[in-house]
Amino acid sequence: MDKKLDGSCAPPEVSRCIHIALLCVQQQPEDRPNMASVVLMLGGEGSLPIPKQPGFFTDRNSVEANASSPSKYDSHSINEMSITLLEARN
Template identity: 55%
Template sequence: MPPEYVVHGQYSMKSDVFSYGAIVLELVSGKKNRQFSEQEHSLNLLGHAWRLWSNERPLELLDEVLKEGCTRSEVIRCIQVGLLCVQQRPEDRPDMSSVVLMLNGEKLLPKPKVPGFYTDTSVALETDSLLKNYTSFSINEISITMSDAR
């Protein structure tokens, strides 16, 4: 599920793109995002793929079964497209027509940003800077809910 649905309960025009990217990364890795847990850094599959990409080791994501019959550049392109699709913010994700062109090799690929649900602490600093622009509905950050009987 895309972050905008999990956090706010709303779908965006690019929610399907997020799901597609997660499936691409699952297919390449041979692992399910829901059942994957990378012990050393407590990452899900998307976070693990991002960490490998950031450390310039994307081919380590590739399932052993697929290693023999694949083209290295195509696998790297698939991983990059998958990461572009699972961006945290919907406006950072490509639309599906662009994804098709990217997978066909007809379009230059931008550099992916941190994916949704990435829990590394270094990203917390980036999130904190985004939250500075957040406006609270309550000045003292306390809300009171009154329940009235029918």
């Protein structure tokens, strides 16, 4: 947590918000909580379900493993997403 926030919020509350956020970005829509559930989770103190792996998670080890046989066209994303670099015209 940023030191500038020290004293302005409780670390367990920040952890709870992060946990709820991870529940909201799960790969499968049916695994995500609806907004009514999110509101209840934010206001409550009960236990939360364990989130599954987020949909756009990339594993560092898979990139490092592919480094031994680099190719210009290798994909390092486990979900087949790509990044496009834009260049401005002169």
